[in-house]
Amino acid sequence: MFLENESNFIERLKNEKTQNSAFETLLTNYKQPLYWHIRKIVLNHDDADDVLQNTFVKIFRGITKFKGDSKLYTWMYRIATNESLNFLKLKSKKYFQSSEEMMNTLANNLKEDPYFDGDMLQVELQRIISSLPDKQKLVFQMKYEQNMKFTDISEILGTSVGALKASYHIAVKKIKEKIKKIQTF
């Protein structure tokens, strides 16, 4: 994505002598895209910050085991996605809520969130997106909001491109229908 020679860069990340400076480069280039990816899943800034740091910890620790079967950036996105979903699972368990209830609460909290400046319709939109099944939600966020390629999303989510396109289509259709309903009221 940002790195010119990925294999060299990965070697630098794995080498103890060059690890620190390479990690700094990685952090500089990826902190924002990864943050926004996480933020769209967990919705709240503090949670996103927490998950982002955990993601970088996992990246730093796991880079030695990275075989290069996929692109570095898709590997990092996969970690970020898994960390975000695990975080939400733990949070719903902590508050004795189902994942649907938890997502609804998080979307509702956006009304008072100082780092969300949307109106009621935008809150509703977030509620609709977060109510989608995980795969539909993720593919929608990655394709529509982050404009990622289906082949990259496929590597991140471990799903075929065809299945992703179908999920994306369903997600778009659902969101569209629900938004229309809200606007007619």
Add this chain to the structure above:
Amino acid sequence: MGVKKDILFKRKGFKIPEGYFESINNDFFKIEKIDVNRFSVPKNYFNSIDKQQVFNRIYINRIKYLKTNFYRAVAVVFIGILFLTNNLDKTNNLNSEDIIEYVNQDMLYFSSSDLSELFASNELNYTFLINDDDIEKYFIEADFNTQEYLLQE
């Protein structure tokens, strides 16, 4: 084999309208005039994220991990000691003398009617509870006038 080929043929037979996926574009929210990105971050948030922050978290996580494992180890050792102590106490204390003493002490709280209810007459061995030595000792130590006692009887 022929059947398999037929299945493959049928699977390939599914088609989508030309340009179907391309028609799913990113414009539909623009039509609805909804901006999806209304999230923001605190001022200078991204500048505050540096490698030191991540390394600190790695260090904190390591300490947490060590602490948790230490407490787990202490708990295991404690439970082990507790288990062993209880078992050793049991083997030390549960000898036959203690059991007899316990039963004897307990017997003091039984009245003669309780005992008669508990045991059949042929099961009661009075000599076990009151032997000749005890009777003799009782009369020697007891301070009362035997004659008076006999007259009263």
